[in-house]
Amino acid sequence: MVSLFSLLAVLIAAIGLFALSAFITVSRRKEIGVRKVNGATSMQIMVLLNFSLVRWVLIGFIIACPVANYIMVKWLQSFACKTVVSWWIFLASGAMVIFVAVLTVSWESFRAARRNPVETLRYE
Numbered sequence: 001m002v003s004l005f006s007l008l009a010v011l012i013a014a015i016g017l018f019a020l021s022a023f024i025t026v027s028r029r030k031e032i033g034v035r036k037v038n039g040a041t042s043m044q045i046m047v048l049l050n051f052s053l054v055r056w057v058l059i060g061f062i063i064a065c066p067v068a069n070y071i072m073v074k075w076l077q078s079f080a081c082k083t084v085v086s087w088w089i090f091l092a093s094g095a096m097v098i099f100v101a102v103l104t105v106s107w108e109s110f111r112a113a114r115r116n117p118v119e120t121l122r123y124e
Contacts, residue, residue, distance in 0.1 A: 010100065013100075014104045017053070017057075017104045018107070021104065021108040022108050024052065025109065025111075028049075030120055032113070032115070033119075033120035033121045034117075034121070037117050045113035046106065048109075049109035049112060049113075050105050053105045054098065054102060054105065057097060058098070061097055061098075065094075069090070
């Protein structure tokens with residue numbers, strides 16, 4: 001049951017991140033068109049859009065690690081069998097979070113990078 005709800009929470013977070021990346025892409029549509037006209041490659045556009053969102057995911061992860069560690073240590077102290085929280089658990093979860101974020105944002109940034117700049121700059 002916990003696994004199912006955890007998967008559901010990750011799915012909802014990924015959908016929210018996708019919606020946020022779509023919103024940012026639409027709001028920066030003219031900037032992307034100007035960059036493409038001035039010679040930016042699709043990869044440069046994708047890196048620009050990915051970095052702007054992945055940076056916030058990294059900041060959130062850095063803030064969440066000490067809080068999660070503190071809560072887990074306090075919670076585990078109440079058990080009869082003592083155990084410690086390893087650092088690699090946080091590293092693995094961070095890698096998975098970054099992977100899901102990059103995968104989610106890359107789809108929308110790829111679509112924006114491949115779009116014809118004439119469509120966005122036609123009436124400017």
